[in-house]
Amino acid sequence: MSPGPGFLKRSRPRYGEGAIKVLLVAAALVSMLTTVGIVIALIPPAVDFFREVGFGEFITGTDWSPLFSPPHFGVLPLVTGTLMVTLIALVVAVPLGLGAAVYLSEYAHRRVRAFFKPMLEVLAGIPTVVYGFFALTAITPLLQDIWPVGDPPQVFNALSAGFVMGVMIIPTVASLAEDSMNAVPNDLRDGAYALGSSRMQVATRVVFPAALSGIVAAIVLGISRAIGETMIVAIAAGGRPNLSFNPLEGMQTMTAFIAAAGIGDLPTGSIGYRTIFAVGLLLFVMTLVMNLVSIRLVRKYREVYE
Structure with a gap:
């Protein structure tokens, strides 16, 4: 006996699915409109x-x-200070973050991963002003005491600010990279082990290349976080524009200048007031270009598994 014409019809409309779809579209529109609003304001x-x-x-x-x-x-002194601190942060965050991701994905037991990953991500929840005071009151004196040759770091310097900023973005790099490695199918690992590969070979020659697009995205997100950081550099790197490539000297970054000038007594509409928007627009363009490059790299190295 064949089913009637209404057999495959839904018994009642699913209003919940429609509401969820509206909420998701609204979330996407909010992020898009926020970006447009920033551009219009700048x-x-x-x-x-x-x-x-x-x-x-x-x-x-x-x-x-x-x-x-x-x-x-x-503006070159501000750009130089921004890139210097960001480079130091990447030197700290990328090796440690990727190392933590490889360990959590390929070596750690499930229970160990469930314990250490939330502990690692706690670093991302610490207020950045705390990181800044830690860099100024703990890292800088330590570097001054143990510095082996030449003049020690100044009280305000890019090295301590970049080091602490790197510690701050380790969870961003490690968490996203570990998620990408976990998304690699286990069949690739099993095939490599069947060929006699060691765990290190599987991690570095199979899993890491297969998850490269996600790892690139994690690093780029870490760079964006470092470039846009304000409080650490405002407290520990100093407030003097300095066109120098010596990380032991004090420098001012673009975000630190915006923060310092924005809370000053600048008359609205003056040329000094407008410098805030000019520097902000340059920072926005730099971040946009970097994200476009990262999207291109992610698409180039993306692996699709079925």
């Missing part, structure tokens, strides 16, 4: 700034003193 004051200051002077100038007389608007 562009008009930045355009007014570049009407008074040449773009070439802003990008290539080596002297940054917009609040002094006579003012200078060369």
Whole structure:
């Protein structure tokens, strides 16, 4: 006996699924509209700034003193300080983060992983102002005491700020990279073990390449977190723009300048006030370019398993 024409129809409408879909679309729209709002807020004051200051002077100038007389608007010292601190943070975070990810994914027992991964992620929940004071009051004096040759680090320096920032972003790199490694099918591991590979060979030559796209995304997210960090560099790296490649000296980053100038007594509409938006727009563009490059790399090395 064949079923009637209404056999495959739903007995009642599923309003819950529709509500969840609306919530998901709303979440996506909020993130998109937030980005658009940031761009809208940055562009008009930045355009007014570049009407008074040449773009070439802003990008290539080596002297940054917009609040002094006579003012200078060369942003290279801020860019150099930002990249210096970020590079030091990556030197700390990438090896330790990826090492922790390999251990948790390939070596740790399930119970050990369930204990250590939440403990590792606790580092991401510590307020960044605490990291900044830790760098200033603990790491910098330690470096000054044990520094073997030459002049020791200054009270404010990029080395201690970058080191502590690297510790801060270790959970970001480790957690996302470990999730990518866990997503690699066990069939690849079993095949490698069947060929006589050691656990280290499986981890470095099978799992790591297979999860490369997720690992790249984890590193890029860590870079974005480091570039956008404010409190650590504002407290430990100093507030003096310094075009130097010596990490033992004090430097000011782009975010630190925005924080310092934003809480000052700058008249709204003045050229000093507009520098905040010009630096913010440059920081936004740098982050956007980096994310576009990372998307291209992720798509290039992505592995799809069925």
